[in-house]
Amino acid sequence: MKRWGKIAAVGSVSVYNDPSVSHLTNWTEVIANRLTISGFIVYDFARQWHETLGRLAQAVRDGTLVVDGGETICEVGFEEVPKVWRGLFTGINQGKLVTKLV
Numbered sequence: 307m308k309r310w311g312k313i314a315a316v317g318s319v320s321v322y323n324d325p326s327v328s329h330l331t332n333w334t335e336v337i338a339n340r341l342t343i344s345g346f347i348v349y350d351f352a353r354q355w356h357e358t359l360g361r362l363a364q365a366v367r368d369g370t371l372v373v374d375g376g377e378t379i380c381e382v383g384f385e386e387v388p389k390v391w392r393g394l395f396t397g398i399n400q401g402k403l404v405t406k407l408v
Contacts, residue, residue, distance in 0.1 A: 309339045314346045323395045377402040 307313065321327040330336070336343065351358065365371035378399035380390045390398075390405050 307335065307339050307341055311339060311341050313341060313343045315343055316346045319394050321395075321397075377404050379404045379406055381406045381408045383408060 335341070362371060366373060378401065380393075380398075380403065382390055382405065384407055387405055387407075390403070393399065394403055
């Protein structure tokens with residue numbers, strides 16, 4: 307990180323049940339570089355949702371925002387759905403986890 311950098315902490319669903327993963331071990335770097343770490347939850351910005359969605363969609367259309375690898379699709383039978391969804395807590399997905407019933 308660059309000195310005075312800002313870090314948005316997001317996407318912790320894969321470590322909800324693993325407390326050993328979420329420990330920050332590089333406090334020296336945070337302090338030495340005067341970093342700011344802020345948690346980010348999308349619901350904090352609910353009022354701007356429609357405007358932001360429109361701006362993001364336009365950026366995708368313009369090619370200034372490229373969406374790549376935004377989802378993992380798992381094709382499974384109905385009985386396997388709980389196993390797939392438990393995978394959210396172990397990080398089986400890249401981006402969104404989409405479950406397709408076959």
